[in-house]
Amino acid sequence: MSLEKKINESIKDSMKSKDTLRLESLRAIKAAILLEKTKTGSKDEVDEVIIIKLLQKMVKQRNESAKIFNEQKREELANIEISQAKIISEFLPDQLSEIELSVLIDSVIKELNAESMKDMGKVISLVNLKASGKAEGRIIAEMVKSKLMN
Numbered sequence: 001m002s003l004e005k006k007i008n009e010s011i012k013d014s015m016k017s018k019d020t021l022r023l024e025s026l027r028a029i030k031a032a033i034l035l036e037k038t039k040t041g042s043k044d045e046v047d048e049v050i051i052i053k054l055l056q057k058m059v060k061q062r063n064e065s066a067k068i069f070n071e072q073k074r075e076e077l078a079n080i081e082i083s084q085a086k087i088i089s090e091f092l093p094d095q096l097s098e099i100e101l102s103v104l105i106d107s108v109i110k111e112l113n114a115e116s117m118k119d120m121g122k123v124i125s126l127v128n129l130k131a132s133g134k135a136e137g138r139i140i141a142e143m144v145k146s147k148l149m150n
Helices: 003-017 020-040 048-071 075-089 098-112 117-131 137-149
Strands: none
Touching: 003 020, 003 048, 020 048, 020 075, 048 075, 098 117, 098 137, 117 137
16 A cells, blocks of 8 residues: 555544544645645656655654744643654654664765765765665764764
8 A cells, every 4th residue: 555545544544533633643744745746747646755755854844843842841832743743753664773774874885985075975865765765864964974084
């Protein structure tokens, strides 16, 4: 079953169980997917990779909002954002562990014969492609940078 269909099924289940927070989060996902469809002008399903990037962006936004709310001593709003981020992240693929990501980065560095910081962009883009949503871009960049500096 495609990711988009899973989300639609979860929306139906949330409506039946009257879980308003989950329903609100899932509707936000669906709205983002519909916006992406209108951008491309396609009536077909959006590519899974694009949906995963959308989900990652939504989780990041909610985590940043929660951080801001916590700084402003608005815990009730921060808790809502954190809960929504958890619900959205349920549809993301399992994240690579630090060790798995390190092994992947090492193999890409060998594959590209990367030796210096000049090669950082090439390495990051290939790692992002191979990880396909299983690792956060910021973490990949930090690990690549530390490996190429040594």
